[in-house]
Amino acid sequence: MSIRFSPQSQVVLLRAQEEASASALLWPCAEHLLLALLDDPTVAEALLALETDPRRVAQQTRDYLASPRSPTFSSRAETWPRRIWRWLFPPIPGDVLLIQRRAAVQVLVSGRADITPLDLLAALFRMTDPRSAAPGAVELTEDPYRCAMATVAHPMTSLRQSGVTTVALLRYLAHGDRPRAREAPSSLDPEALVDVHLLNDEYTTMEFVVAVLGDELGLSAQEASDLALRVHWEGVGVVGTLPYAVAEPARRRIEERAVRAGFPLKVLVVAAAEPEG
16 A cells, blocks of 8 residues: 655645755754644644644744754854865755654554654654654764754753653544543442453554553463454454453553553443343
């Protein structure tokens, strides 16, 4: 199956190139891509849902690009011989290309055809997340003539300080979860049987799902693999029927492990259906 950038994503990438050109750079960096993404309505809606003002983030990003720590400042402050050398031998546009590649892989794995601006935003977050162990994760560089993916003054830091962590974003994209949402206290009897439902998403790896099902629910590797595949194809599945007093702590442990690993895995505990007859 072939994948392609949606028209909205093409506009975002064009804007990122324009932002880079305005900064006297040949290729866009992560900051330029972020600025372009913030102009996209779907990205702005997602950030507003996560209680973050995209206009404030855009201003912080521009302030960063104008600071001595940014590649823009370095390119303006460098000597003419170094500037001529940089124009004769321009750097490879690795950062944004890696982000595009990761977004493309994610879309391909999910079975979709179009790479959307939200896919680019998710890839940007995951590429700059120190917990990301996926192939293609960007390592930080000390080269002042190349855009660093994360620094102390990096605008992604301000996003995360506002509560927009990688997991918060992925949970919103995968499940529509919003911050500060409070679950209603359950009135179930601790001994009542409940079904443990696992929700599929495009980001959590099957290896992680199999591991937590085995560790937290006591399933064998084969049982966990079969259930993980069923959830993947059906979107949701019951992975166990347990007393509420056992299921609820297990649910919390699974989701806490997922957050620590950078995955948006979601588990629901629902009262078991009454047997017929």
